[in-house]
Amino acid sequence: MGIYLLLFVAGASVGFLSGLLGLGGGILMFPILLYLPPALGLGSIDVKSITGLTMAQGFFASLSAMLFYRSERLVNRPLVLTFGISLAASSLVGSLLSKLVPDGPLLFIFAVLALIAAVMMLLPRRYGRDELTEAEVSFNRPLAIAIGLGLGFFLGMVGQGGAFITIPILLYVLKVPLRVALGSTLAIGVISASAGLLGKVTTMQVQPLMAAAMLAGAIPMAWVGGAVGKRTETRHLKWLLALVISAAALKIWLDIF
Numbered sequence: 001m002g003i004y005l006l007l008f009v010a011g012a013s014v015g016f017l018s019g020l021l022g023l024g025g026g027i028l029m030f031p032i033l034l035y036l037p038p039a040l041g042l043g044s045i046d047v048k049s050i051t052g053l054t055m056a057q058g059f060f061a062s063l064s065a066m067l068f069y070r071s072e073r074l075v076n077r078p079l080v081l082t083f084g085i086s087l088a089a090s091s092l093v094g095s096l097l098s099k100l101v102p103d104g105p106l107l108f109i110f111a112v113l114a115l116i117a118a119v120m121m122l123l124p125r126r127y128g129r130d131e132l133t134e135a136e137v138s139f140n141r142p143l144a145i146a147i148g149l150g151l152g153f154f155l156g157m158v159g160q161g162g163a164f165i166t167i168p169i170l171l172y173v174l175k176v177p178l179r180v181a182l183g184s185t186l187a188i189g190v191i192s193a194s195a196g197l198l199g200k201v202t203t204m205q206v207q208p209l210m211a212a213a214m215l216a217g218a219i220p221m222a223w224v225g226g227a228v229g230k231r232t233e234t235r236h237l238k239w240l241l242a243l244v245i246s247a248a249a250l251k252i253w254l255d256i257f
Helices: 002-021 024-037 047-071 077-100 104-122 140-157 164-173 178-202 208-229 234-256
Strands: none
Touching: 002 024, 002 047, 002 208, 002 234, 024 047, 024 104, 024 164, 047 104, 047 178, 047 208, 077 140, 077 164, 077 178, 077 234, 104 140, 104 164, 104 234, 140 164, 140 178, 140 208, 164 178, 164 234, 178 234
């Protein structure tokens, strides 16, 4: 029973941050499920099951928070379709092949992606355009498709919707304003995580009871997080994102070595 209570609390906490910061939650949920159950004497969860649970978290938390951002006109449909569909296609391939990859390399891939995202989020940027709505945003579509195809494979391998690295790419490579980047990333996360979740379910890497306990907390709190984020200054959101991603990346790298 203890493990299910932990999953509920973790789901609610990460769900709130998912809505607040536009993250699907995998960057947070992965280390929580990897390190916290053994520390509390609840046993360990194998990495493949963790990747399945984090993919389920990413899909449903992203869907809940995305519905809030869409109501605020902060989801750019062309960006979601071009970047999201290319990401989803390669994510499905990666998630299916992940069954054949040992836990060690999966953890290393995740750590590398987190490090890249952390470094990007620490770069300086301007905040003047961050309050623009989705109708006022333009971006490089061929570049978005190319990045989505390359990145999605590795995200599918490690069971991630990819928001933790998608947001830095939208901000610093495609030059999308922060609030639209958060809302669009959540919608992209729904698409990419749906493909990855399908692969994880097909290969029996999702534990249904564990997933149900986690999502009971995550889904409502993701909406609440989105409402709080809408009222928070983008400068603060950016640095909170940088802190969360950097802390998770540092923890994983320390444990690898």
